[in-house]
């Protein structure tokens with residue numbers, strides 16, 4: 001891992017672990033496989049050290065990731081009164097603003113993240129934009145520390161890496177990522193079972209919604225830009241939020257000649273927008289124009305205002321980016 005001072009950051013992190021007992025775990029809102037996998041892995045690591053976990057927002061865990069070891073038990077436990085945390089971990093999350101509402105960090109704070117747009121102001125901030133996933137970073141931290149890799153931790157970390165590399169297809173898939181995935185499998189992660197759980201357990205209505213979005217693709221810039229949208233009425237007609245297809249915007253990028261794909265999702269206050277690029281355009285910079293962020297090939301933003309006007313503004317800016 002190219003973080004030069006990883007040893008001192010990791011020492012600081014384990015210092016905080018050693019001197020505290022109850023840890024609050026948080027990731028970004030609308031958690032994905034990396035966010036859930038990394039949090040679930042850290043929950044196991046900390047518990048194996050005799051610590052106690054409090055999740056900030058476990059109910060937001062999408063059904064696809066409830067197979068992760070310990071999640072169902074923790075969901076049941078989360079209904080009971082929770083102890084007061086005395087330290088906080090923020091995973092796969094570039095700032096406290098990206099956490100679901102109600103987040104109140106307690107005690108010393110540690111962030112582990114791989115977003116190039118990271119702006120966290122935590123006491124310890126471990127950021128590696130070259131890492132495929134937060135799961136990969138956790139693996140490196142564990143290995144450098146000589147901590148054991150249990151089957152549960154391996155399953156969680158494999159899920160992080162699998163989902164954030166687009167099933168080992170994206171440019172963040174390095175030889176090191178493959179070597180780590182191999183070690184995770186040797187430690188007990190079951191690749192076929194994990195892929196089935198993550199990708200082949202969808203709401204049937206979600207496929208119909210996906211079909212409607214794909215039937216509605218609009219191409220611009222001589223086919224280099226493609227966009228579509230999920231308006232609130234379309235979402236409601238297909239089973240609501242639980243049916244929102246994960247990472248549909250990446251599928252939209254798959255058409256020949258497309259460089260950038262954009263998916264607009266209407267919200268009661270405006271819209272969320274997801275950007276993907278295939279090879280050239282830095283969509284994190286594009287999202288940055290709208291106070292969003294992410295990675296060069298995958299980014300997003302959340303905007304408040306009138307839907308039509310916001311969509312027009314984003315498309316105008318995207319067209320200008322394509323012309324650069």
Ligand code: AMP
Nearest residue numbers: 274275292293294295298299300301302
């Ligand atoms: P998504 O399109 O929601 O899958 O997000 C793609 C990437 O951009 C992920 O790494 C997100 O963490 C990041 N991202 C999405 N929305 C935002 C936002 N509002 N601010 C910063 N980063 C974001």
Ligand code: MN
Nearest residue numbers: 032034035092
């Ligand atoms: Mn994420």
Ligand code: MN
Nearest residue numbers: 034092133134
């Ligand atoms: Mn991630």
